[in-house]
Amino acid sequence: MTKAMKVAIVDDEKDMRQSISQWLALSGFDTETYASAEDALKALNADFPGIVVSDIKMPGMDGMQLLRKLRGVDNTLPVIMITGHGDVPMAVEAMRIGAYDFLEKPFNPDKMTDLARKASQARRLTLDNRALRRELSDGSALMNKLIGTSPAMERLKEDILDLGQADGHVLIEGETGTGKTLVAHALHAVGARANKKFLLMSCSAFDEETLSRRLFGPAQDDEPEPAIVGARGGSLVLEDIEALSGPLQARLLTAINEQGNPAETRIVAICNLQDEGKTCESVLRPDLFYRLAALRITVPPLRQRGEDVLVLFTRMAEQFAEEYGCETPQVTAQEAAQLLQAPWPGNVRQLVNVAERAVLQNRRGSGTISSLLMSNGDDSRPAMTTEGKPLKDFVDAFERMLIDNTMRRHKGSIVAVMDELCLPRRTLNEKMAKYGLQRSDYT
Ligand SMILES: Nc1ncnc2c1ncn2[C@@H]1O[C@H](COP(=O)(O)OP(=O)(O)OP(=O)(O)O)[C@@H](O)[C@H]1O
Ligand SMILES: [Mg+2]
Secondary structure, eight states: OOOOOEEEEEOSOHHHHHHHHHHHHHTTOEEEEESSHHHHHHHOOTTOSEEEEEESOOSSSOHHHHHHHHHHHOTTSOEEEEEOTTOHHHHHHHHHHTOSEEEESSOOHHHHHHHHHHHHHHHHHHHHHHHHHHHHHHHOHHHHHSOOOSHHHHHHHHHHHHHHHHOSOEEEEEOTTSSHHHHHHHHHHHSTTTTSOEEEEETTSSOHHHHHHHHHOOOOTTSOOOHHHHTTTSEEEEETGGGOOHHHHHHHHHHHHHSOSSOSSEEEEEEEOOSTTOOHHHHSOHHHHHHHTTEEEEEOOGGGSTTHHHHHHHHHHHHHHHHHTSOOOOOOHHHHHHHHHOOOTTHHHHHHHHHHHHHHHHHHTOOOHHHHHBSSTTOSSBOOOOTTOOHHHHHHHHHHHHHHHHHHHTTTOHHHHHHHHTOOHHHHHHHHHHTTOOGGGTO
């Protein structure tokens, strides 16, 4: 038997609390009781290994408010609400907010047990999934190499974890330098084929005849096995798929169709979307496109990743500073604003370059970050864009970077950081939580 699931019972009436608790304990649940919503809220967190049963009418914080708050703690935590007899509007409202289900007083204890069982099963699934994901994302050094905390980046990481598990062919799209190749590596590393072959081939690196041989064979004397055979059991990454000629697209489609299900070789096609208005759909033959694009990942351009620009810049600058054995350059408010507003046509690759040059400049003691962002020599100001970035994002990104830098310099000493930034402890804690910064990362 797996460990019993918990049920947190919240009711201000002692008799009610105890009888629900006794009944559920008899049915095999590990119960805990709370006399107020406030107490329950203190005890429950996103990892709570169980479900919640709460009365609605309570003095102080009522059940509805508790439900709302719990949605904020973990919106997958099942909460069963107990409503007054015939209080339909209340039940409807509870369901609208996201209650798992409701029970009308007086209720049949068996019904309560049934509901608690179903809710517990759902909860267990959620927690197992989450644990698996954590294991994957912690376990894979490659996932950790993907720097960024913006919603776009979080979504990308989720997609990688989802599609890594899914095992069908994948299409990865994005502008140049956004990290498509890195994503292809990560996708392989978190999937079931992680310890199988990983082959990478660029469709634009060979002439048509050579490419055809390298992909499908027959191989000449000194050539490796054709890629589609060589990658059997693992993943074959085809970069610049948009460069594949019509006849080779047809051969690839045939090769894909000839494979069983699940596919022997997982094809990960990478499409470089550089030219305005061009889509992967418009350059591939439709039947091939649909085979590849069943699973699809779009890597967003850097200019749409808000705060990531500063996070990436700081991390990269630190890495280069360590490599070159010199100081990390400090970013001024004005420079941060310029980094955030630069259009980054070369995306992350360009930013990595700028960070390296900024470190070298800093070592020489000359030059500014803004001079590195100049679009061309005769321009006296760097090119700017404000695409998708309201003022608040700039402010948040800058605030995050300041706290991050200061924590780093003081090796996680909260007191030193409070002092330097003139922040009360509580505000600092709140801001760190907001930006996903953890003290343990700095000590
Ligand atoms: N999220 C990220 N975190 C850290 N480094 C990144 C990230 N995304 C990309 N990089 C780095 O940026 C550089 C460019 O990434 P990558 O080669 O994967 O881009 P790409 O989209 O495949 O480029 P291309 O279109 O030229 O093939 C690499 O050095 C990569 O390690
Ligand atoms: Mg690439």
